[in-house]
Amino acid sequence: MSRTRLPPLNALRAFDAVARHETVVRAADELNVTPSAVSHQLRILEESLGVQLFARHKARLKLTAHGNSLLPAVRTAFQQIANAAARIGDAVMVGDLVVSTPVGLTSRWLARHIRDFVQTYPDINLRLIASNDGKEVYSPKVDVCIRYGTGVWPDRSVSLLSHVEIFPVCSPAMISGANVKSVADLQSHPLLCEDDGSEWTRWLLASRSTRDGFRMVEMGNAHVAIEAAVHGQGLALADSLLVQDDLAKGRLVRLMQKSIPAQHSYHVVCRSEVRDMPLAAAFIAWVEHGIRTDDEAVQVR
Missing domain, CATH: 3.40.190.10 (Periplasmic binding protein-like II)
Structure with a gap:
């Protein structure tokens, strides 16, 4: 591969997800693809770079020295892309957004970090509902739900937020x-x-x-x-x-x-047509990044 050519984006996403979860299965859950698809993307990336990025350690995949060298640049690049997309979308970040989250998550995480979202998106009128009620997943009055469960909510777009x-x-x-x-x-x-x-x-x-x-x-x-x-x-x-x-x-x-x-995991659940709308997408990206960052900080500590 030419050194001036970028590796495939999907392969880099798979690399980042596996680096965080240390397993192909959990990375596949996050990316909403099959484990074999994630493994295929990793092979593509390793072949394109000509190095091994992961080594198996017991039941986990650990980064090699080459993987540790690549990871900071990949994560910085993804964050820069996300920040640029947010700036471009600022003009349409206006309107009402209703989010329902479990009582525990609302009080123990969102209530302590929500100021960051409000300051980043001052024109979004955010309404948080602290609730464990499963009916709100199907309520037309709720835009985004975070729920603890199996990940099966028929007729809804579901993505993994966090294993615990x-x-x-x-x-x-x-x-x-x-x-x-x-x-x-x-x-x-x-x-x-x-x-x-x-x-x-x-x-x-x-x-x-x-x-x-x-x-x-x-x-x-x-x-x-x-x-x-x-x-x-x-x-x-x-x-x-x-x-x-x-x-x-x-x-x-x-x-x-x-x-x-834990018996279940946390998921983001919403209507398919809502997920890619700018307001909902902004909140989902913010909460995913915030929880991942805090989790990494605790692991380092």
């Missing part, structure tokens, strides 16, 4: 000075639950323990359980998306290294 992991968290003050070396050491603290403790049971079983000897306290809502943990009321089992901001700011600390995959 589940692990215990608590306030730094609560665990200060405590000698926590094993799961059994957590028995002296209440386990705050969104529901009947089924997720805690999953985590305990994965940690080679049972729920015997642990006290479960039902809080009725993931956000409420996490907020109680912030204030030192017990241990919450939180998904990585809802607590990424609290972990980054030091309001919460992670307990134990064991995590389990």
Whole structure:
């Protein structure tokens, strides 16, 4: 390949997605293509550059030295394109936009970052609805929904926003000075639950323990359980998306290294005709970039 010729755009998108997710399957979910299509694009890119970009490490794909060298330039280029597109579209970024997001995500992430969107798009009249109601996915009064689920919403455009992991968290003050070396050491603290403790049971079983000897306290809502943990009321089992901001700011600390995959993932859901409209596209791009950036910051930390 000529050194003055750019690699294929689809191949670069596949490269960026795999670099973030470290698996072809998750990258394919994000790009709404098959895993074989992602693998094909990676082969095209590696062949065009004449180097290996990924090496398999257990179940993950890790960047090689060549991959690490290429990644910053690819991400910078994509961001510059997105910024340029946003500037070009500023003239039509006027109107009403209604977005429905889960209560936990609204309070623990959007409420802390929404000023950035409002300042970037001052002529968009944004209305946020904090709701877990599935009916709003099909409401003509709602433009964009973010939902936690299987990813199957018939007759709607669906794209993956984020996979999440589940692990215990608590306030730094609560665990200060405590000698926590094993799961059994957590028995002296209440386990705050969104529901009947089924997720805690999953985590305990994965940690080679049972729920015997642990006290479960039902809080009725993931956000409420996490907020109680912030204030030192017990241990919450939180998904990585809802607590990424609290972990980054030091309001919460992670307990134990064991995590389990959440049963579902977060998705962006909307009508097909709405997804490419400038206002909706601007919000979707903003939230995708913001959550990805915060997640990378937490991983570095």
